[in-house]
Amino acid sequence: MRKDGNDGGSLITVELPNALCSYTEQNPSLVLDEPCKTVADALAALGRKSPGALDRIMDERGDVRRHVNLFVNGENVRFLDGLGTAVPNGATIFVLAAVSGG
Amino acid sequence: MKGAFVLRSDKSRKKWKIEGPHFRGEAVYALLHDTRGDRPRTFAATNSMHWGPTLRTSNDNGATWSEPGPQTVRFPADSGRALGQIWQIAPGRATEPDVFYCGVEPAALFESRDGGESWQPNQGLLNHEHQPKWQPGGGGLCLHTIVLDPDNRRRMLIAMSTGGVYRSEDGGKSWRARNAGVRAQFMPEEHRYPEFGQCVHKVVHHPSRPERLFLQNHWGLYRSDDWGDNWTDIANGVPSDFGFAMQMHPHDPDTVYIVPIEADVFRATPEAKLRVYRTRNAGGSWQPLTKGLPQSGAYENVLRDALAADSFDSAGIYFGTRSGKLYGSRDEGTSWTEIADALPPIVCVKTGTTGAA
Numbered sequence: 001m002r003k004d005g006n007d008g009g010s011l012i013t014v015e016l017p018n019a020l021c022s023y024t025e026q027n028p029s030l031v032l033d034e035p036c037k038t039v040a041d042a043l044a045a046l047g048r049k050s051p052g053a054l055d056r057i058m059d060e061r062g063d064v065r066r067h068v069n070l071f072v073n074g075e076n077v078r079f080l081d082g083l084g085t086a087v088p089n090g091a092t093i094f095v096l097a098a099v100s101g102g
Numbered sequence: 103m104k105g106a107f108v109l110r111s112d113k114s115r116k117k118w119k120i121e122g123p124h125f126r127g128e129a130v131y132a133l134l135h136d137t138r139g140d141r142p143r144t145f146a147a148t149n150s151m152h153w154g155p156t157l158r159t160s161n162d163n164g165a166t167w168s169e170p171g172p173q174t175v176r177f178p179a180d181s182g183r184a185l186g187q188i189w190q191i192a193p194g195r196a197t198e199p200d201v202f203y204c205g206v207e208p209a210a211l212f213e214s215r216d217g218g219e220s221w222q223p224n225q226g227l228l229n230h231e232h233q234p235k236w237q238p239g240g241g242g243l244c245l246h247t248i249v250l251d252p253d254n255r256r257r258m259l260i261a262m263s264t265g266g267v268y269r270s271e272d273g274g275k276s277w278r279a280r281n282a283g284v285r286a287q288f289m290p291e292e293h294r295y296p297e298f299g300q301c302v303h304k305v306v307h308h309p310s311r312p313e314r315l316f317l318q319n320h321w322g323l324y325r326s327d328d329w330g331d332n333w334t335d336i337a338n339g340v341p342s343d344f345g346f347a348m349q350m351h352p353h354d355p356d357t358v359y360i361v362p363i364e365a366d367v368f369r370a371t372p373e374a375k376l377r378v379y380r381t382r383n384a385g386g387s388w389q390p391l392t393k394g395l396p397q398s399g400a401y402e403n404v405l406r407d408a409l410a411a412d413s414f415d416s417a418g419i420y421f422g423t424r425s426g427k428l429y430g431s432r433d434e435g436t437s438w439t440e441i442a443d444a445l446p447p448i449v450c451v452k453t454g455t456t457g458a459a
Contacts, residue, residue: 019153022169051172056153059184060176067152097152 012036013092014046016053020095023052039070040083042093057095067098104446106130106146108164115418115432118441124167125158127151132407134191135163135454138199142456145218147188147204155187157204159218163456175204175212175221181228183208189241190407192248195255205245209236209262213274224274232265232279232298239263239301239320240366246406247302251329252309259305259330263320266300267330280330287321304348304406308355316358316385318348318406320366325385336385341372347409351434352417356384359411359419359435361404369424370401378409378421380435394438395429402427405449412453422448 012032021028030049036042047054058064070077071094077085087093105123125148132147144160146167156170177183186207194201204212204221211224227233227245236243240263247261259269259280266281279298286293286300301320308314316336317324321344323337337343342362351357360379364372371377375397377390403424412418419431426445431438 019150023171052170055156055173055176056150059154060173060179061182061184063184065152065154100151 011090012042012045012087014042015092015094017095017097019097020053020056023050023056036087038081038083039072039077039085039087039093042087043083067100069096069098070094071096103129103449106133106148106164107442107445109428109441113414115412115414115430118430120442121165123446124164129187129449131449132188132191132204133450133452134193134202135452136193136202137454138193138196139217140199142454143218144454145191145202147191149187155185157188157191157218163454174219175206177210177223178228181223183210186242187244189244189246190248192250195250195252198255203248205248205260205262207242207244208238209233209243209245209265211245211248211260211274226270226275226277227260227268230268230277235299236262236265237299247305249305249307249315251312253312257329259315261302261305261317263303264299264301266298266302267305267317268298269330280326281333282331283333283335284317284319284324285322303346306348306350306358308350311355314355314384316348316350318345318360320344323360323385336381338386339388340379341377345404346406347404347421348406349409349411349419352411352413353415354382357382357434358385359409360388361409361421363403369403371403374398374400376400376402376423378419378435378438391431391435391438393436394431394440407450407452408448410451410453413455418453420451420453422451424448 014030016028032045034045073091105125107122109118109120111118128148128150130146130148134145136143144164146158149155158167160167188204188206190205192203200217202214202218211227212221214221245262249259251257256273257271261267268277269280270277281300284300304318306316313329315326323343324333325336326333340362342364345360345363347361349359358381363369376395377392379388380391381388404421409421417434419435422428424447428442429438430441
């Protein structure tokens with residue numbers, strides 16, 4: 001297994017908020033079944049499963065929307081390496097609406 | 103600002119039933135009810151503070167709406183831009199029922215030729231030489247007005263804040279700024295009439311006289327008789343020439359409605375009186391319409407797409423305020439009634455007529 005990511009198993013889980021479940025047939029939890037070293041990889045894999053969900057998380061420039069937060073194992077990636085943050089084997093990525101907005 | 107409300111009435115327009123909100127918590131800056139094709143369709147541009155903008159459609163006059171899929175109105179990856187908001191949804195010409203236009207922020211025009219399924223940015227505006235110098239107004243850098251020549255498919259006009267008015271004579275391939283005579287109050291005095299950069303708030307015309315345009319500016323009320331080549335001041339008898347909203351009468355090409363606002367630094371109705379102004383002589387003079395509207399203590403604002411007309415013989419005129427009040431008139435503005443008094447802030451009012459009315 002690589003130190004900087006997972007080994008390609010089906011072990012990365014993305015937890016989505018209710019607001020995005022209309023894009024995933026009401027499934028709030030998606031397991032990614034392709035190799036993902038970083039958050040960017042995981043989002044790309046999410047986009048292949050659900051392009052609509054990805055469009056709500058990232059704009060067409062590839063920037064995470066301003067009022068969206070991504071957590072890897074409980075840590076906000078804004079305070080780690082952003083989209084370059086490593087996703088360890090078995091990690092869960094939470095997608096959450098920021099406290100701002102509404 | 104918090105969703106879309108659908109208000110239904112019969113032809114008498116005396117009683118209204120409110121439905122909604124649809125899209126709870128999302129801002130809806132643009133709506134369109136289109137009846138050109140073989141089935142009426144309603145479009146709503148929704149924008150979630152968290153999850154961004156999207157375009158939705160309804161095939162049952164706004165009762166139910168499509169779930170959004172992948173974003174269809176999107177900038178090309180190499181443009182370096184991302185969709186902030188859809189400010190306007192406009193139908194194409196009557197003879198082109200599958201054509202629609204969207205005006206968006208950051209300022210750009212999108213076109214659909216397949217009934218709104220897919221959208222392409224207008225390259226002439228996207229890559230316009232003036233584009234780097236367009237600056238955002240208070241609402242952002244938005245393209246909010248789309249005016250088509252109903253007869254000439256090669257001619258169309260758009261307006262943006264800021265940037266001003268641009269017109270194409272070649273079907274949207276190229277665009278020329280058309281702002282001669284329109285002032286930019288926020289510029290140094292000797293530069294107040296630039297080629298472009300004006301903060302135009304709305305432009306309207308009547309399809310029976312398409313060359314004659316009326317313009318509500320960020321300071322300034324204007325008319326053009328030549329598709330925007332020249333603009334003349336028509337602020338004759340209004341308490342302020344600042345304002346946002348402007349609406350054409352559906353049948354009379356000489357009648358236009360506005361809601362003057364005191365100033366950009368005090369965005370409220372002058373003298374705390376809520377007054378719609380109407381001209382019946384194409385801007386030669388304007389008269390206040392006050393019957394049924396509060397004439398004291400009314401510090402209201404009516405935004406650029408919050409004034410609308412229906413298509414009945416005795417035209418209904420409607421407007422919504424920033425404070426969430428909706429007013430309607432069944433007699434072309436002569437008298438008004440309050441239809442709703444505690445909605446969220448209103449940014450967009452549009453009308454549609456269904457066959458069952």
